[in-house]
Amino acid sequence: MENLKVLLCCGNGLSSGFLAQQGRKAAKKKGVDIKIEAKSEAEAVAHMPKIHVLLLAPHYETFKEKFAELAKPYHVAVGVIPQKVYGALDGEKLVEYAIELHQSNKL
Numbered sequence: 001m002e003n004l005k006v007l008l009c010c011g012n013g014l015s016s017g018f019l020a021q022q023g024r025k026a027a028k029k030k031g032v033d034i035k036i037e038a039k040s041e042a043e044a045v046a047h048m049p050k051i052h053v054l055l056l057a058p059h060y061e062t063f064k065e066k067f068a069e070l071a072k073p074y075h076v077a078v079g080v081i082p083q084k085v086y087g088a089l090d091g092e093k094l095v096e097y098a099i100e101l102h103q104s105n106k107l
Contacts, residue, residue, distance in 0.1 A: 006098045007047050008038040008081070009067075010057035019081070022091030023098075032095060048074040053098045053105075058083045077105035 008016035
């Protein structure tokens with residue numbers, strides 16, 4: 001897999017920043033080539049041309065359709081981080097979810 005670029009999105013990028021950090025650690029441990037960053041919801045659109053996957057914090061689920069429309073021209077997969085993954089800061093599950101979403105978007 002190419003260097004997968006994932007953007008986590010929440011209100012101001014703070015809570016998702018902790019999860020992104022855990023995801024980077026998990027990816028490194030697994031030897032997976034993935035770049036995970038966190039940004040605020042306001043910054044997400046500007047990053048669309050540079051990412052493969054956009055993951056929204058659970059409390060942004062209502063914005064999923066809006067972001068999916070914005071992401072379509074860039075072929076960016078959009079998903080909502082499961083609450084269990086987000087709440088537990090489970091970097092390993094985050095990486096798995098991002099890879100699954102990316103692969104299903106390529107079909």
